[in-house]
Amino acid sequence: MEKMKAVVTYAPNDIRYEEYPKPECGAGEVVLKVKGCGICAGDIKAYHGGIRIWGTSEENRYIEPPCIPGHEFYGEIVETGEGVTDFGIGDTICAEQIVPCGECEFCKNGTYWMCKRSAVFGFKKYANGGFAEYIRIPKTAVKHKIPKSFTQEQSILIEPIACGMHALEQANIKHEDVVVIAGLGAIGLSMCNIANLALPKMVIGIEVKENRIAMAKEFGADVILNPKNQNVTEEILKLTDGLGCDVYIEASGNVNSANQGLELLKNHGRYVQMGVLGDLVTADWNMIGDGKELTIIGSHLSARVYPAVIRGIEKGLIKTDGLISHKFKLAEVHKAYQTAESDPAAIKVMLEP
Ligand SMILES: [Zn+2]
Ligand SMILES: [Zn+2]
Structure with a gap:
């Protein structure tokens, strides 16, 4: 099995930069070469534990370790699975932070961000996140093309701005x-x-x-x-x-x-x-x-606003200048988390492979 470098969550206060199997591309899926991923306040809260993520026992926890954190990612498509027609190799894309099930009442009525059986990227093995060299985008994820003119800063900020x-x-x-x-x-x-x-x-x-x-x-x-x-x-x-x-x-x-x-x-x-x-x-x-x-x-997550955010940034109506305050390599994840948490100058801290 091919390997890649990734940040892996094992337990509260235990994340490691190590080798992890490179994702394989199934039907309806795409694999991205990650170009960058922002650190969310939620990633830091999950890192330190917290009952909403880790529950009170293995039976009732939301997170499924070992898994790769990071939902504010973007990247270039390097592989497309059978049946993918709306995106192609070489496209730069992001996916919304939630992977809806596509089948529950909320998914069927169009309010997919309230999906009852969803996963947020970074908390489950089938929705591993963007603190890695590659990421697999599941079939039911909501994907968006990013204009080629977008900078790294603009691309990473789409998710937080959408929220x-x-x-x-x-x-x-x-x-x-x-x-x-x-x-x-x-x-x-x-x-x-x-x-x-x-x-x-x-x-x-x-x-x-x-x-x-x-x-x-x-x-x-x-x-x-x-x-x-x-x-x-x-x-x-x-x-x-x-x-x-x-x-x-x-x-x-x-x-x-x-x-x-x-x-x-x-x-x-x-x-x-x-x-x-x-x-x-x-x-x-x-x-x-x-x-x-x-x-x-x-207000929960981002509800059908990614296209408007992308348009707004493209038209220059939505500013991103200066919102990314620090950039680190994946290997420096501990330093990056510490900066996001305690450096008074930190706004959005990001990681790149
Ligand atoms: Zn976030
Ligand atoms: Zn659903």
Whole structure:
């Protein structure tokens, strides 16, 4: 069996750079030579364990180790299986982060990102991820061609930007809205950019890290607030005649940010949960009903927006400049994870073979 180099997950806090069987191409599948793969906050959370990924025992865990992490990949097709007609050898493509089953109620009604039997690339052996020299794209994966003009940065950011664009679609932004985006990582910065394409009244970003604050203006935030040295609630009430914001998009994953959102929203405001929270939230639930008549909206993955993201980048409407802060080789995966986690200058960190 042919071998390749890959990063392999064995257990919480145990990933190794080693040899792994090179994937074979079955009917309806394609194999990519990976050109790069971004590190998601979810990859780091999975690395450290966490009950939603690792469960409480081998029977109820989501992850199936040993498997290869990484869902923000792109690459060039080097092999096509029997029956593949819409893509050919030499095409540069990416696949959406979820591999839907193609058969459940959600897949059949077109809401495949909610598939009950899906795998996200990087967590199961049949959907090994992009921290490798080659990746097999299963038949039911949702593939997209990437224009030849795209840079490595643009190609890798399609996935995270798509997640942000879905959250914005969930928020249904209108011209009169004051939109608050809490957490300006790569996705949050990009959401400032894309929110502006709907011409709302104001986009306000909330962030504590200095380099992200410095980038936020360029990405379209009209006002940036830092909760470390400002009273965010007071500032937003000042900016909105004491009413609060119309839309609050939680993109930081910080549990305090959830409460902050309920507090900052105006009566009839819309709260969108996009970030993956690190812990349970305790909140005054009456704020939703008896208080403000709020709408609470979820946002999961990216829902049919990849083509729009690719178009937006191609037209120059969606910016990616500077969102990739660090690039490492696969062999340096431990250093890359550490940088993503603890370097204050990190925005999106990526790996390449
Ligand atoms: Zn991701
Ligand atoms: Zn399904």
